[in-house]
Amino acid sequence: MSYGKSLPEAMASVLKGNIDGYSISKMSKSDQEFLFGLVSSIKPKNCLEVGVYSGGSSSIILEAIKDIEDSFLIGVDISPKHPYLVDNDIGFVVKDNFPYLSDKYRVHSGKDVSELIDDFGVKFDFALIDTAHMHPCETLNLISILPYMKSDSWIVIHDIGMFYCQDNRIQSRDKFASKYIFDCWQGERLTSEKCEFFTIPNIGAIKVENVEDNLERLISLLFNRWDMEVDDTILDSVRKIIQKHYSVANVEMFDRIIARKKYISALVKKEQNDKKRMVNKVKRYVKSILNL
Numbered sequence: 001m002s003y004g005k006s007l008p009e010a011m012a013s014v015l016k017g018n019i020d021g022y023s024i025s026k027m028s029k030s031d032q033e034f035l036f037g038l039v040s041s042i043k044p045k046n047c048l049e050v051g052v053y054s055g056g057s058s059s060i061i062l063e064a065i066k067d068i069e070d071s072f073l074i075g076v077d078i079s080p081k082h083p084y085l086v087d088n089d090i091g092f093v094v095k096d097n098f099p100y101l102s103d104k105y106r107v108h109s110g111k112d113v114s115e116l117i118d119d120f121g122v123k124f125d126f127a128l129i130d131t132a133h134m135h136p137c138e139t140l141n142l143i144s145i146l147p148y149m150k151s152d153s154w155i156v157i158h159d160i161g162m163f164y165c166q167d168n169r170i171q172s173r174d175k176f177a178s179k180y181i182f183d184c185w186q187g188e189r190l191t192s193e194k195c196e197f198f199t200i201p202n203i204g205a206i207k208v209e210n211v212e213d214n215l216e217r218l219i220s221l222l223f224n225r226w227d228m229e230v231d232d233t234i235l236d237s238v239r240k241i242i243q244k245h246y247s248v249a250n251v252e253m254f255d256r257i258i259a260r261k262k263y264i265s266a267l268v269k270k271e272q273n274d275k276k277r278m279v280n281k282v283k284r285y286v287k288s289i290l291n292l
């Protein structure tokens with residue numbers, strides 16, 4: 001079954017635009033249509049988006065649920081303001097361009113989803129994860145939201161093909177985070193048929209099932225090399241979620257991995273400092289000889 005569905009023309013045209021050179025939507029046309037088609041077909045009421053940016057994908061989800069009674073979308077973005085258009089709020093495109101969708105939309109910016117999700121007090125029928133694309137960001141996002149998803153609900157994961165880019169842009173070489181979680185998922189999965197940017201699908205969806213088994217696999221993914229630093233406050237709030245909703249064995253595995261990451265990161269920092277000290281020592285020595 002194909003999930004692609006064309007967006008209303010007015011919305012497609014806004015999402016094609018850019019402001020000061022920054023594209024409003026971070027999704028290709030086929031990715032937008034996959035998202036719109038899937039949400040239109042599953043008709044969720046309680047929706048969550050992690051990684052909002054300008055609000056392009058929020059607009060698509062809201063358009064798909066606008067006629068469903070009591071439906072809503074909660075958007076969460078770690079950045080307090082738009083990362084590039086710093087005078088703009090996260091998700092500003094909805095209010096500015098599609099005000100008729102605003103009453104179903106709430107945005108929480110400046111915090112990680114793990115710090116917020118328990119307070120929302122709902123279980124979600126649908127979620128989109130589209131965040132840093134660097135491991136372990138998406139893995140931590142998915143671990144955090146899983147207990148708050150209804151069973152058999154769907155989670156869309158964007159940029160699963162971003163690591164594979166035809167033009168070999170340097171910035172994409174560490175963008176494996178979405179691929180990791182999509183590939184490790186045991187259960188029903190969907191992908192778009194194509195993507196204009198890459199030669200492989202770049203958006204997929206996973207069905208929430210076999211949660212304990214999948215959680216174990218996700219925690220194990222944290223052993224893989226991390227391509228970004230994660231604040232201790234975020235690691236603590238993810239741990240609280242694991243402790244509240246999953247088995248003791250999973251908490252212990254999480255603790256073991258984090259302790260090892262911290263140990264390795266301390267070793268790397270020490271090595272870097274030792275190298276710096278050695279270089280400075282050599283510089284001082286050469287300088288002293290030259291002064292002679």
Ligand SMILES: C[S@@+](CC[C@H](N)C(=O)[O-])C[C@H]1O[C@@H](n2cnc3c(N)ncnc32)[C@H](O)[C@@H]1O
Pocket residue numbers: 024025026027050051052053054055056057058076077078079083111112113130131132137
């Ligand atoms: C690729 S953009 C999202 C694009 C948006 N979904 C769309 O298609 O229009 C990534 C966003 O994720 C946010 N982000 C990065 N790490 C995050 C995290 N751990 N939690 C929530 N948001 C995060 C960034 O601030 C940025 O706004």
